[in-house]
Amino acid sequence: MTSADLIGRRPAPSASHPVATSPLPVRRVPGWWRDASAALLWAVLLYVTVLWVLGGGASDLGSVAGVLTSSGRLTGLLASALLLVQVFLMARVPWFEQAWGQGGLARLHRTVGFTSFNLLWAHILLITLGYAAASPQGLWGTVVDLVVDCPGMLLAVAGTVALCLVVATSVRRARARLRYESWHLIHLYGYLGAGLVLPHQLWTGQEFLTSAFATAFWWGLYAAAAGAVLAFRVALPLWRSLRAPLVVGSVRPEGPAATTVTVTGPGVGRLRVQPGQFLVWRFRDGPGWTRGHPYSVSAAPGGAGLRLTASHVGDGSAHLAVLRRGTRVLVEGPYGRLHPGVRTRRKVLLMGAGIGIAPLRALLEALPQDPGDVTVVQRASSRDGLLLADEIRDLAAERGARHVVVEGRRLPGRSSWLPAQAAHLSDVEALRELVPDVAEHDVFLCGAPAWMEAARQAALDCGVPPAHIHLERFAY
Numbered sequence: 001m002t003s004a005d006l007i008g009r010r011p012a013p014s015a016s017h018p019v020a021t022s023p024l025p026v027r028r029v030p031g032w033w034r035d036a037s038a039a040l041l042w043a044v045l046l047y048v049t050v051l052w053v054l055g056g057g058a059s060d061l062g063s064v065a066g067v068l069t070s071s072g073r074l075t076g077l078l079a080s081a082l083l084l085v086q087v088f089l090m091a092r093v094p095w096f097e098q099a100w101g102q103g104g105l106a107r108l109h110r111t112v113g114f115t116s117f118n119l120l121w122a123h124i125l126l127i128t129l130g131y132a133a134a135s136p137q138g139l140w141g142t143v144v145d146l147v148v149d150c151p152g153m154l155l156a157v158a159g160t161v162a163l164c165l166v167v168a169t170s171v172r173r174a175r176a177r178l179r180y181e182s183w184h185l186i187h188l189y190g191y192l193g194a195g196l197v198l199p200h201q202l203w204t205g206q207e208f209l210t211s212a213f214a215t216a217f218w219w220g221l222y223a224a225a226a227g228a229v230l231a232f233r234v235a236l237p238l239w240r241s242l243r244a245p246l247v248v249g250s251v252r253p254e255g256p257a258a259t260t261v262t263v264t265g266p267g268v269g270r271l272r273v274q275p276g277q278f279l280v281w282r283f284r285d286g287p288g289w290t291r292g293h294p295y296s297v298s299a300a301p302g303g304a305g306l307r308l309t310a311s312h313v314g315d316g317s318a319h320l321a322v323l324r325r326g327t328r329v330l331v332e333g334p335y336g337r338l339h340p341g342v343r344t345r346r347k348v349l350l351m352g353a354g355i356g357i358a359p360l361r362a363l364l365e366a367l368p369q370d371p372g373d374v375t376v377v378q379r380a381s382s383r384d385g386l387l388l389a390d391e392i393r394d395l396a397a398e399r400g401a402r403h404v405v406v407e408g409r410r411l412p413g414r415s416s417w418l419p420a421q422a423a424h425l426s427d428v429e430a431l432r433e434l435v436p437d438v439a440e441h442d443v444f445l446c447g448a449p450a451w452m453e454a455a456r457q458a459a460l461d462c463g464v465p466p467a468h469i470h471l472e473r474f475a476y
Contacts, residue, residue, distance in 0.1 A: 033099035041085060044221070048081045049074070051214050068130030076123035080201055080218075082116035083194050084225040090190065091228035092335060101337030102278070103473035110170070117167050120160065120197070150200065159196025166190045191229065198222065237332040244270060246329040248283065249305050251320065257312045258355065258387055259320040260298065263329050264305040271334060273301040274341060275366035276359040276444075278472070279333035281308065283323055291316065292332060296359035296446075296472075298388065300366040309388065311355040338444060338472045340367050345442045345468060349435055351455050353379035353417070353447030354387070359472070360446055361388045364395050371400025375435050379406045379417060379447065404434055417455040427458035439463030445471040 052058075052074045060070040089096070089109045100108060132142040147153050201218075244267030254260045263281075273279065280292035293316040298309035312318040338359050348367060350360040357378050364376055376396060380386045386405060396403040408419025416427050431438055443459045445452045452471050459469055 033095055034104075037096050037099050044081055044085065045078060047217065048077045051217070052077055054211070055214070065130050065133035068126050068133060070130075072123050072126030072128075072130055075119045075126060076201065079116050079119035079123055080198055081221065082112050082119065083197065084221050086112050086116055087191065087194050087225040088228050091225070091232045092332070093228050093232055097335050098337065101470075101472060102335060103471060104337075106473060113170065114167070117163060120163070124160070153200055155196045156200045159193045159198075162193035162196065163190065166193060194225075233332070237330065240267060240271065241330040243267065246331065248323050248325055248327040248329060250325065251323050253321065254309055255387055256384055258309060259312070259317070260307060260309045261320055261323060262305045262307045263331075265329075268301070268304075268306055271301075271306070271331070273297055273306060273334040274339035275300045275362035276338040276340070277334040277336045278338075278359070279306075279308075279331045279335065282330040283319075284328040284330065285323060293317065294335075296336070296338070297334075297362050298358035300362050309355065309358045311387070313355075336472050338446060338470060339363070342470050343367070343442050345440065346370075346373055347437070347441040348374045349377065349438060349441040349443045349459075350374065351377045351379070351417070351443065351445050351447075353451045353455075354381075354385055356445075356447030356452075357388055357392070358446075360444060361392050361395070363444060364392060364399070364401060369399060369401065372402075374399070374401040375441075376401060376403045377406060377434060378403065379419075379451070381407075381409050381419075383407065415450060415454050417451055417458060427454060428461045431455075431458045431462055441468070443469045445469065449473060 052070075055073075057070045057074055060066040086109065089105060089112065097105060128139070128143060128146065131146065132139045135142050135145075137145060147157060244265060246263050246265040246267050249262045249264035251262075252260050271279075275297065278294050278296040280294050282289055282292050293310075295308040295310050295317075297306055299307040310317040310320055312321070336359075340363065348363075348369070350363055352358075352360040360376065364374060367374060374396075376392055378386065378389060378392065380389075386407065389403075389405060393403050395401070406419060406422075408421050410416075411418050411420050411423055414423075418425065418427060418430055422430055425433070435441065438459065439462055441464065443456075443464050445455050445459075447455070452473070456469055456471060460466065
């Protein structure tokens, strides 16, 4: 088979799509940022355990009540630390976000969140059983006494209910039934839950009160988490958006079910967006404008404006088509690791499916490259789904890259990045046919989660090391 067996007819060029070919300066992401942040997380958990030991936790294990109560204190401390780490991860601190990327942070966020929640319930059960074992009031009397008489416990109960709501809607099956906007609103209760659950430990927790070091550590941890949220989720986005206003400069349809929006204004140049990154956008044009929507830039950022392209897959993205020129825009970001700064090799393969081609189009425009260095594989179910294909073709021709279009309906009954007409090929065979030396490439992927996972596995099976595969998972 030749690559022509997979290639669909390319659209004709369009004069309405300008092509810029001046590479932008590349800002590298130091590899040690990720290792240092992971080490910091483990150091926090280790120090929490040390504080438990110094507070008499290990010496209290001489009786059944002592084992239950002391173990309950330890699980509570670890749950509190992880809950604060969770809040910190939600704050989108630039260094952590650049180190892990959207997909990495999402996985870490999920792991830390469910671990913290499980430890929280272990803390509740162990403490309750431990106090009941040492009290003549019995189990239910102890429960009432803890909730009613202990300082901050009523707040902790309310916070636990809020966290249960967040966790319940984070389970994949429940999450799939919710719109992103609804899920995001519910998820904000995580801040409320953390704020309500933690104070009782400050007022009554033994490990919080035994020494000045312990008190300073916990207050410092709380201050770091709260300060990160206020600084990076509230103050910084507002400052960036308000000090130099951003407005909608133009809106145009991109095929039958997608829209391209260009945002202009004096603040564009100050955002320091790298090609391929995404921002959280809020368009102030009526009810619902406070809900943010993550869209990648679809062209290399320039002084004249930022361009985003989105498919109409929800209320927010469909609304882009009716935006008016001059609408004020608020932004958070830039975010994500799908940019030239993570590149590690001279040769690059850009693989995008559907609207996932948008950030890769920006990468193609901005990557420093010699002729033959870059290959773009664009996957679409139909000709109407070949978004930005004419721009990509023109860019590829001007920059000496290769543009391959893989068109056709998905392959039924098999997890694959290929269309149905390529069913006689394995994913690895097809990828090696299109890019014989793929093992020598950096591979950038963007598309639907299942498609990306299939493409990622094909690249791995072709010999591409995991460190040279870069992708961004936007599924919530």
